[in-house]
Amino acid sequence: MSSLDQFASVFNAAAKPVYRHAEVEISKVLVITDLEEAQAKLYQQSIRNFLSVADRGADADWHTVPGKDFTTVHNLIQLVEKERPDVIATYRHLHSEAWRWPYSLGEHLDVLIQVTDSPVLLLPHPDRKGVPEHALNDTTHVMAVTDHLTGDDRLVHYAVRFTQENKTLILAHVEDEMVFSRYMDSISKIPEIDTDVARDAIMEQLLSEPRGYISSCTEVLEKERIKISIESSVTVGHQLDHFQGLLKEYQVDLMVMNSKDEDQLAMHGKAHPLAVELRSTPLLFL
Numbered sequence: 001m002s003s004l005d006q007f008a009s010v011f012n013a014a015a016k017p018v019y020r021h022a023e024v025e026i027s028k029v030l031v032i033t034d035l036e037e038a039q040a041k042l043y044q045q046s047i048r049n050f051l052s053v054a055d056r057g058a059d060a061d062w063h064t065v066p067g068k069d070f071t072t073v074h075n076l077i078q079l080v081e082k083e084r085p086d087v088i089a090t091y092r093h094l095h096s097e098a099w100r101w102p103y104s105l106g107e108h109l110d111v112l113i114q115v116t117d118s119p120v121l122l123l124p125h126p127d128r129k130g131v132p133e134h135a136l137n138d139t140t141h142v143m144a145v146t147d148h149l150t151g152d153d154r155l156v157h158y159a160v161r162f163t164q165e166n167k168t169l170i171l172a173h174v175e176d177e178m179v180f181s182r183y184m185d186s187i188s189k190i191p192e193i194d195t196d197v198a199r200d201a202i203m204e205q206l207l208s209e210p211r212g213y214i215s216s217c218t219e220v221l222e223k224e225r226i227k228i229s230i231e232s233s234v235t236v237g238h239q240l241d242h243f244q245g246l247l248k249e250y251q252v253d254l255m256v257m258n259s260k261d262e263d264q265l266a267m268h269g270k271a272h273p274l275a276v277e278l279r280s281t282p283l284l285f286l
Helices: 003-013 037-050 073-083 107-115 153-161 177-187 195-223 239-250 271-277
Strands: 028-032 061-065 087-091 120-123 141-146 168-176 229-237 254-257 283-285
Touching: 028 037, 028 073, 037 061, 073 107, 087 107, 107 120, 141 153, 141 239, 153 168, 153 254, 168 177, 168 195, 168 239, 177 195, 177 229, 195 229, 229 239, 239 271, 254 271, 271 283
Parallel strands: 028 061, 028 087, 087 120, 141 168, 141 254, 168 229, 254 283
Antiparallel strands: 120 283
């Protein structure tokens, strides 16, 4: 058996993960602002209208934090630990003017997203101009993004939960083109392997796995009678460019992604660059 055949045998023998659906319960939403109390309440109502899916089934308990309730990161973490919300909704650069510069999330959010176990909904800053007309109205088009979709049931659970009934969920998987090219460059230096054949075989396997997983998502959700439409986007390319293209193509209302990595304290993979670049799109960090 050739080296390439051995590669193919290992790939094909790998178990194919199948999506297993689980409901996401949302009983408490914590809206964190740096606004005066009256403004904070108005802001909370606008976000509640946007996230009407959070009240699906039974109304969630919505609690609003005005700016006077915290100043430091430590204050904020204590407040969140006390409330123990199912979802946190907030925006960049709390208690700061730095939202005017597109380089970070601000000290409060940089820490909060990594410390809390609660998903964090990161919204455009209230003073930001140029937010698309469809933004913050509803969640008719939700997109889950990752470079490793296969088997990531939790990511899909939340994306499904935040998609409005009879609307669209896009499951997007992008293999990093530069990483793939670097691996193929190394393989090309192994004389026993036909590089062109290996490239096609490996690429086919890399893309077939997430495609198969998305198919299982569609089948399971149909069996569960969850009324949403699933769109698939599986490709190789520059991740940020591709995700930005999908945002425009589908007029995405909410993007869902992972923010934590077991191997590091810093934010997961592409999450931070996406958060910095996509300042006009609501992002749900898990």
